[in-house]
Amino acid sequence: MHFLSKVIVGAALLGVASVVPASSQVKLDGYFLAEEACPAFKSFRKQTNPGSVHVERMRAYELLGKNKAQASHYFIRMNGVNPAERWVDVSCGLHLVEAEGSGQTAGNGSGGSAGSKVVRPAVKGPSADAEFLLAASWQPAFCQTHQEIPECSSQVEGRFDASHFALHGLWPQPRGNFWCGVTRAEKRLAEERSTRGQLPPVELEDATREELDKVMPGAQSHLDRYEWVKHGTCYSDSAEEYYAESLDLMEQLNGSAVRDLFASNIGEVLTTAQVRAAFDESFGAGAGKRVEVRCKGGLITELFINLKGQIEQDTPMSELLLAAKPVQSDCQGRVDPVGFN
Structure with missing residues (x-):
């Protein structure tokens, strides 16, 4: 992979001048x-x-x-x-x-x-020491609190993201390693969902774009532009490489016992232990310890999957998982079906 060399930390704000009140010493x-x-x-x-x-x-x-x-x-x-x-x-x-x-x-x-x-920036270029976090959403749970956005208002039971994990993003680590070589104006546009459409379109090959639109339903509200500007720029100087390799990881996840567990338990409650056991089944003993199961409002909303190593297309996720650091996780929640409660 070829990476940019400059890291800029962006605020989730407009970057205006600050005035500190008297109470702040x-x-x-x-x-x-x-x-x-x-x-x-x-x-x-x-x-x-x-x-x-x-x-x-x-x-x-x-x-x-x-x-x-x-x-x-x-x-x-x-x-x-x-x-x-x-x-x-x-x-x-x-x-x-x-x-x-x-x-x-x-x-x-x-x-x-x-x-x-x-x-420091994430390790640039091929490296066995590079660390990443793959964020995979359970889209129906996400949509419970985002009912008005296009990917949620259009979600139906037969759509891919109703029964498969959706790509949120692939994030170079450590935390804070984002906005690489990105202008302040781009950061301002990216931080607000209403202005992300003003960012330049992400240039991808037709097959990659078709797959991304399926696996990342948030692209309907320009999540693809946001993730590229914030995280992808610290991963590669090529959006095609960033998303092609992200999609390869998602294909492995959605072809695993983890996805089968969720799809066969829609409407039911799962524990972190059950999810981690499914990771162990598909990706090797201990893989589940590298996964944080995230819950909100009694629903499983997302998986945070720790990865370490050189990511390329067809790199086995098992290798990347087992090389990564374990993470604490202890939640249980319902696997939300399509529809708003």
């Missing part, structure tokens, strides 16, 4: 990258959280400041919530800043100078 530049879905407080001292807002894991937010030099909380700005300025615990994520001319992004996860580190 130390102004900071850069971004806060959430590593966990932590609460975002209006007041961390009083633990007030209007709207029960949480930061989204693996998302970057504009960083305004911290409460003191040896901080306990970062002050960030979030779009779409009121109030937009919120406090999050420093243990929830990383302080990231662009390192001029270095091709690296400096990160400080401690709130001070101690514990500072460099968050």
Whole structure:
């Protein structure tokens, strides 16, 4: 694979100038990258959280400041919530800043100078050390909370994504490795679903486009453009390579005992143990330990699949799974059928 050499960390915001209120003692530049879905407080001292807002894991937010030099909380700005300025615990994520001319992004996860580190780009070029996360959605569950978007309003029982996993994305790791060589204007368009259609179309071969439209129903609302701009640019300089290899992984997943387990239990509850056992059956003993089963509202919404190694078309997923790091997971949920409850 051939990769771009520049990494830029993008915020999930418009990048406007920040004003830190008097309550924030130390102004900071850069971004806060959430590593966990932590609460975002209006007041961390009083633990007030209007709207029960949480930061989204693996998302970057504009960083305004911290409460003191040896901080306990970062002050960030979030779009779409009121109030937009919120406090999050420093243990929830990383302080990231662009390192001029270095091709690296400096990160400080401690709130001070101690514990500072460099968050490097994903390994570029062929490497057995490269790490990735394959996010595979169970689309009917996703659509329960996104009923108005095209891929959900058009979903019917006989469509592929009603009984197979849908591609959310293939994400180079570590977390925060996204927006490689992407302009600020492109990031702004990508962050809002309503403006993603203004991004340049993803150029693919006809066969790849046909398969992607089937396996990634979100392409109806330009998810393909978003995933390419945010994650694919850190994977390859070729969208064809990025999506062809993503689709090959999805074909292996949808041809496995994992998909059979879900398809034969639509409307029923599955546990993490059952899902992991199906991974072990198809991809080797221990493969299931590399998979996080994600649930929301009593439904299984997504699988986060840890992978490690050089990905090419026809690379066995078993090799990539067994080389990856184990991950904790403990949820159970219903396999949602098509239709809105």
